[in-house]
Amino acid sequence: MNEFSWKDVTNALSLANMILGLFSIFCSFCKKSQCASWMLLISFLLDMAVGAMTRHLTVCHRSGTKLNDFAVFTTFGLGSALLLGVDGPLNGSLVIIYVLAASFRLCFYSTGVPSTYKGLPCPYASCVLASTSLLTKGNTFILSCMALLMILFMMDQSYYPHDEILESENWKKMVYLGGVIMLLLSPFRLTAFYYLIWSLSYIFFPDALWGKAVCLRLQLQRN
Known part of the structure; x- marks a missing residue:
């Protein structure tokens, strides 16, 4: 397949990610938190596949990047936040804060260090919330506590390595x-x-677990 075809594949995966996020939002409004959580977990896997294809095939382009950013915001920002519910002012406020934190993380947290993120990537925060929702059957109190913790991690200035899970060690x-x-x-x-x-x-x-390959590559580049 040529480069144009691979761009279509990555765009299709990003679009599928966004559609799953919209389904998750719809399920949350219909009080079907379990279905919404499964949509987010599937999107978590799709997002990794999109990242791997973009990096490995060097098919990054402006329209594709924008589409992926919209997909990430829709799915891992709005979709994840609505797992908390909007039944009261406290929950509603926390949803707004979570969406704002995800927005700031995506828009303003950039890093000049190769193969690193600043602040916790939104898909991992979403994965934590979706998994917690499934394990606790949507317990609002536990979900709210986890959401506050994820907000702190996303807004933190710490660096996280690109996991590059499909391009790294076999394990x-x-x-x-x-x-x-x-x-x-x-x-x-x-x-x-x-x-x-x-x-x-x-x-x-x-x-310790996810940054070893990145560190080795950086050392080889410096040498």
């Missing part, structure tokens, strides 16, 4: 493949627990 690819298999075959609560552990490992041990 990382197996983690991704395990996530796909779990979504298709595994009992729901076990799948949610798998994704929660996956996302928390990136949040609390970014360099």
